[in-house]
Amino acid sequence: MGEELKVIVFSLAHEEYGIEVDKVRTIERLSPITRVPKTPSFIKGVINLRGIVVPVIDLRGRFGLEESATTENSRIIVVAVNEMEVGFIVDSANDVVDIDADTIDSPPEIVGGIKAKYLRGIAKFGDNRLLIMLNLSEVLNKSEIIQLEQLEV
Amino acid sequence: MDMNAYLSMFIDESNDHLQALNENLLRLESEPEDLSIVQSIFRSAHTLKGMSATMGYEDLASLTHEMENVLDLVRNSKLKMDEFIFDTLFKGLDALESMVQDIVGGGTGKADVTAIVASLQSIVKGDYKTAVASTAASSAPSASVQQTGGILDEFQTSVIQQSIDSGHNVYYIEVEIREDCVLKGVRAYMVFDLLGKNGDIVKSEPSVTDLEQEKFDRSFSVFTISTLSQQELEAQIAAISEIEKVTVALLDLESLAMLNNAAAKEQAPAAAPAQAEPQSEAAKEEAGKQVSAARTQAAASSAPAAVSRTIRVDIDRLDALMNLFSELLIDRVRLEQLSSEIRRNDLTETVEHMTRVSSDLQNIVLKLRMVPVDSVFNRFPRMIRDLAKSLDKKIDLVITGADTELDRTVIDEIGDPLVHLLRNSVDHGIETTQERIAAGKPETGTINLRAYHSGNHVFIEVEEDGRGINREKVLKTAIKNGVVTEDQAKQLSDEDINMLIFAPGFSTADKISDISGRGVGLDVVRSKITSLGGNVTVDSALGRGTKFAVQLPLTLSIISAMLIKLGSEKYAIPLTSIVETGIIQKDQILNVHGNRMIHFRNAVIPLVSLSKVLDSPDFNEQSESETEIVVIRKGDKWAAITVDEFIGQSEIVLKSLGKYLTNIEAISGATILGDGQVALIIDPNALIK
Numbered sequence A: 001m002g003e004e005l006k007v008i009v010f011s012l013a014h015e016e017y018g019i020e021v022d023k024v025r026t027i028e029r030l031s032p033i034t035r036v037p038k039t040p041s042f043i044k045g046v047i048n049l050r051g052i053v054v055p056v057i058d059l060r061g062r063f064g065l066e067e068s069a070t071t072e073n074s075r076i077i078v079v080a081v082n083e084m085e086v087g088f089i090v091d092s093a094n095d096v097v098d099i100d101a102d103t104i105d106s107p108p109e110i111v112g113g114i115k116a117k118y119l120r121g122i123a124k125f126g127d128n129r130l131l132i133m134l135n136l137s138e139v140l141n142k143s144e145i146i147q148l149e150q151l152e153v
Numbered sequence B: 001m002d003m004n005a006y007l008s009m010f011i012d013e014s015n016d017h018l019q020a021l022n023e024n025l026l027r028l029e030s031e032p033e034d035l036s037i038v039q040s041i042f043r044s045a046h047t048l049k050g051m052s053a054t055m056g057y058e059d060l061a062s063l064t065h066e067m068e069n070v071l072d073l074v075r076n077s078k079l080k081m082d083e084f085i086f087d088t089l090f091k092g093l094d095a096l097e098s099m100v101q102d103i104v105g106g107g108t109g110k111a112d113v114t115a116i117v118a119s120l121q122s123i124v125k126g127d128y129k130t131a132v133a134s135t136a137a138s139s140a141p142s143a144s145v146q147q148t149g150g151i152l153d154e155f156q157t158s159v160i161q162q163s164i165d166s167g168h169n170v171y172y173i174e175v176e177i178r179e180d181c182v183l184k185g186v187r188a189y190m191v192f193d194l195l196g197k198n199g200d201i202v203k204s205e206p207s208v209t210d211l212e213q214e215k216f217d218r219s220f221s222v223f224t225i226s227t228l229s230q231q232e233l234e235a236q237i238a239a240i241s242e243i244e245k246v247t248v249a250l251l252d253l254e255s256l257a258m259l260n261n262a263a264a265k266e267q268a269p270a271a272a273p274a275q276a277e278p279q280s281e282a283a284k285e286e287a288g289k290q291v292s293a294a295r296t297q298a299a300a301s302s303a304p305a306a307v308s309r310t311i312r313v314d315i316d317r318l319d320a321l322m323n324l325f326s327e328l329l330i331d332r333v334r335l336e337q338l339s340s341e342i343r344r345n346d347l348t349e350t351v352e353h354m355t356r357v358s359s360d361l362q363n364i365v366l367k368l369r370m371v372p373v374d375s376v377f378n379r380f381p382r383m384i385r386d387l388a389k390s391l392d393k394k395i396d397l398v399i400t401g402a403d404t405e406l407d408r409t410v411i412d413e414i415g416d417p418l419v420h421l422l423r424n425s426v427d428h429g430i431e432t433t434q435e436r437i438a439a440g441k442p443e444t445g446t447i448n449l450r451a452y453h454s455g456n457h458v459f460i461e462v463e464e465d466g467r468g469i470n471r472e473k474v475l476k477t478a479i480k481n482g483v484v485t486e487d488q489a490k491q492l493s494d495e496d497i498n499m500l501i502f503a504p505g506f507s508t509a510d511k512i513s514d515i516s517g518r519g520v521g522l523d524v525v526r527s528k529i530t531s532l533g534g535n536v537t538v539d540s541a542l543g544r545g546t547k548f549a550v551q552l553p554l555t556l557s558i559i560s561a562m563l564i565k566l567g568s569e570k571y572a573i574p575l576t577s578i579v580e581t582g583i584i585q586k587d588q589i590l591n592v593h594g595n596r597m598i599h600f601r602n603a604v605i606p607l608v609s610l611s612k613v614l615d616s617p618d619f620n621e622q623s624e625s626e627t628e629i630v631v632i633r634k635g636d637k638w639a640a641i642t643v644d645e646f647i648g649q650s651e652i653v654l655k656s657l658g659k660y661l662t663n664i665e666a667i668s669g670a671t672i673l674g675d676g677q678v679a680l681i682i683d684p685n686a687l688i689k
Helices: A142-153 B004-030 B036-056 B056-074 B082-105 B113-125 B132-137 B141-150 B153-164 B183-195 B208-212 B230-239 B252-289 B291-307 B316-340 B343-367 B380-391 B408-429 B433-438 B471-480 B484-489 B494-501 B520-531
Strands: A005-012 A016-020 A024-029 A042-049 A050-056 A075-081 A086-088 A092-100 A117-126 A129-134 B169-177 B199-205 B219-226 B242-250 B368-372 B395-400 B403-406 B447-454 B457-464 B536-541 B545-553 B558-567 B569-574 B578-585 B590-592 B595-600 B603-607 B626-634 B637-643 B645-653 B667-672 B678-682
Touching: A005 A075, A005 A086, A005 A129, A024 A042, A024 B252, A042 A086, A042 B678, A075 A092, A092 A117, B004 B082, B004 B380, B036 B056, B036 B242, B056 B082, B056 B113, B113 B208, B153 B169, B153 B199, B153 B219, B153 B252, B169 B183, B169 B230, B183 B199, B183 B208, B183 B219, B183 B395, B199 B208, B230 B242, B316 B343, B316 B645, B343 B368, B368 B408, B380 B408, B403 B408, B408 B447, B408 B457, B408 B520, B408 B545, B447 B494, B471 B558, B494 B520, B494 B536, B520 B536, B520 B595, B558 B626, B558 B637, B569 B645, B595 B637, B645 B667
Parallel strands: A016 A129, A050 A086, B395 B447, B569 B678, B603 B637
Antiparallel strands: A005 A016, A005 A092, A024 A075, A042 A050, A075 A086, A117 A129, B169 B219, B169 B242, B199 B219, B368 B403, B447 B457, B457 B545, B536 B545, B558 B569, B558 B645, B578 B626, B590 B595, B595 B603, B626 B637, B667 B678
């Protein structure tokens, strides 16, 4: 048995993803988002999180998946990585599970259209369910955003 | 004992004492006869020594100890201050400061201070006037043992004492190297290598590093504990080539006692009066005011009570308080809205009362973060002194309004720009002494540094009586450097030309000096001050002097802003950069070279479409026949920006967008409105090109 990890499970385009609990600040229902001009399209804007202004990004847009309208189940997961606080819009967030760190396998090149570098690995849990673990610092990599901006220009 | 708990206290207090030392030394330099200043310098140095010794910073303590020895002689009128002593003391202070800085940065506070210590010791011995280098020339070991008496510190003495007690051989060795020797450092190293192999080196004079860098004349001396006999040691050292002469003297307890006596003589007067001093001083002060001598003790104890009326608070706690208050402010605005909707009398009254209380609270919270500009100004006298010295100019710095208070965030940022301005004044503004005499001005130049409140702003002025700005020269350089074209130059007013010195890449200095003149200074100053929400202006008369005036907002955390609407979106524009608001008809918009301009108060100013700049999704002023505009200002450039609708003026709390979103064009931050929504704050400076 390896180390036990507590993981928040959320879904995005019919896949299940995981983020370690200790990186998650809070999970919120959607609140009004203020658009920030001159930013990549996946940055939806900023929200007021109890007095703190937090940027929100659409994970579907970030991963290049097709964006869809938000629903009653949509949630904002606020994570804190590298002194940054950022909210992720996800389709739904519904579970907290324990997984064994040893069961995390290195990811295949492409999973559901997402580049492997955003992923930490694939974990098995429960009755043959697969959980895609995210590499948060790569997802929030700013130098890549700058590249994206330049492409758009 | 765990010292970490006391570390921050130690750092704070050391900084206070160093600052006091600096200020008092400067005062003393202008009034060298005033012994009461020496007293207070002595007290600061003594406290600092005690604190660093307790905390285990030996180097810090030993250097302060040496400075104290010098001060003690001065205090007892045995020594007259002169330039050499001032310079050495200032050097000592610099070394102390860098050691404390090292401790702040997590270091051990160790530094090589032997050079300064040596000069201090030579001052105490009174032989500094006859050059320090000749001390080692004497050949008789016993005589030089006495002479070097002050060199061994307590720790080294006790090491030697213990070695002698436990039967080891302790030697005092003097080595002289042949005059024609090329690699003196190497020879010295070979001697040290030999001594190191056969025992321990307690102390060398000059220090090992100095010896390695050949910073010595021909001879050096060493205290060493060795396993070899006197003859063996002498023979082996003499066997090293190019050694002219070597003298080895065996030290016993008696000769060590002689050393100790010599050292004790110096220390005793330092220690004894230091303890008696604070009380007798307090007594003297009180004696004039109070008749009863019996109350001296009460008076002495009342002094510390007055000091403890302030407390040190962690900045983080003040920031947390500020954040909490900001949230309260947001709720207050929300409550005001609700109560005006509900229209119930008792609710409205309660909300009004809360509004009053919270604005009082806002004043107090903001005041808590206010710091006197003195905390920035206090390092300037020393800086100006050193600069003036290095440029061989005579300059008086006159500071007024040092008690003017500014928000801490502004204080933190304003230091560097002011340093730039002052350096500029010293270097370019004030003429050399000869030039001043030739121009019929007093020999000593004056720089006035003033701070004062005015409205919601604080002004800081740097004014000197130097040569003033030579506008022709400025214009020529500006044209040469491509800052303006010749055509443009003809239309510039005197003020415009003065402002050219703030342009990037501009410098009129004929030669580049260390102090300023690389042309990076003033434009950095201006951009820094602008980023703080302030501005800087310059006023100059050729031959009479130049005045820089810096205008700064009182605080950066809560500002007044105009809220505007752009379709469904709301934005805030800082009130400080708004000139006025108005409405224009579509047919008033002129087209000049494809740029849209409008007439405004006898001038033609550009019209900027905010909806275009911000990619507004649901508003475009093109479809309106009448458009609301906000006229904004950046320095002396004006522009009108088109908006959809005015909402009103409001106090807003500045919030950052976080680390993920940085450098967003035309947006300087965000704020939270009464309804809980986030509104972005527009950076007007980015809208004026």
